[in-house]
Amino acid sequence: MKFAHIADCHLGAWSRKPELQELNIKAFEYSIDKCIQENVDFILLVGDLFNTSFPTNTSLLSRVFSKLRQVKEKAIPIYLIPGSHDFSASGESILKVCEAAGFCKNLMGLLEDNQGSLKLNFFEDEGKKILITGVLGKRIGLEIDILKRLNKKEIEEKVNQENSFKIFLLHSAVSELLPEEFDSEYMKTISCKELPEGFDYYAFGHIHEPKILRDDKKIFTYSGCTFPNNFKELSHIRQGSFIIVDFNEQTKEISLREEKIKFKDVVALEITADDKTAKQVEDEIIQKINEANLADKIFTLKVSGTLRVGKISDINFEEIYKLIQNKACFSFLRNTHGLLTKEFKIQVSKAESVEEIEKEIIENSLKNIKVEEKEEKQRMINSLIKTLDKERLEDETKEAFSSRLINELLKSLDLQEKFK
DSSP, X not given: OXXXXXXXXXXXXXXXXXXXXXXXXXXXXXXXXXXXXXXXXXXXXXXXXXXXXSOOOHHHHHHHHHHHHHHHHTTOOEEEEOOTXXXXXXXXXXXXXXXXXXXXXXXXXXXXXXXXXXXEOOEEETTTTEEEEEEOOOGGGTHHHHHHHSOHHHHHHHHHTOOSEEEXXXXXXXXXXXXXXXXXXGSOOBOGGGSOSOOSEEEEESSXXXXXXXXXXXXXXXXXXXXXXXXXXXXXXXXXXXXXEEEOTTTOOXXXXXXXXXXXXXXXXXXXXXTXXXXXXXXXXXXXXXXXXXXXXXXXXXXXEEESBSOGGGSOHHHHHHHHHHTTBSEEEEEOTTEEEOOOOOOOOXXXXXXXXXXXHHHHHTTTSXXXXXXXXXXXXXXXXXXXXXXXXXXXXXXXXXXXXXXXXXXHTTOTTTTO
């Protein structure tokens, strides 16, 4: 018996990056084509087939339905559960449409809530000699609470009575298989030891890196995503994957083969701004780009740290973008969320009046300004302070006061000609 374990396709993601959205769809199409080519007996889709529960991109949907129809025509059943992205509490989602069209069997209904008492039912395909159950993914890890409320003993008794190949589906974070960069302290997780025992294969989704753990006769597996779903994943994982599982019914041996999905190379550049000026950071980025081969590649640029001198806006990202375009880059993504400027520390000595304090703060803030510019900037700052200190005159309307204030501010900034 041979089957495919696929998860986290996130179809419809990358809506702001059409070229990456196309790769995302192509990755799904590739995985399905591979399943047909391998003549698998069935396909498991373990959550987040779609990026939302109600995708509206008709072009995307037509391509997905076309591919699912091909699977149906080959008489390959698809069993799926919703994930945290395409889950809908009411059950009204695109997955319901897929099931109604006969493309798949949605196993969301296996979890039965009877007045607060949770029961996990089973799906049995006698022709394939498989028994499947599991728990769908929910937002903010709510499925963890469900898992811990299940009657494990009741599930295990049912499993031990069956001679079929037994599969447990789960879209959640399992602590033993978390990548190192995940902080389980701030993430809801469950241990393999807390899951019901007796299953031959535990098919997981939610974590986008492929991970396999063999424990005695049990196999716990994350198939990985079919295409990276964000900046970090593009920089780190760089490709998609899914798993082909082979079960030898005579020897009872299970072999796993990771199928990698890669259409474009990724060049990931990380620059630290610590103890550097904005100009130094800009020069370093330009130098690295000039040295790199970006032709037809995905390029990710991450700049983090604290600038010693200058503002983030002083880094000419517009020119950097033009340089990247000239190198025929396929797609460019920039991340400057961790880029900071030094906090301005206000230190006042023994000045007594407000005017003296203001004067000292202004002088300290202009220390790094060129001498020829300092006098003009000092004049402008003093003028702004004086203008902003003004109050509304008696009988002056709010509109008149606002207009007067704006005009004086424009005059202080030498901008009155531009706003005539």
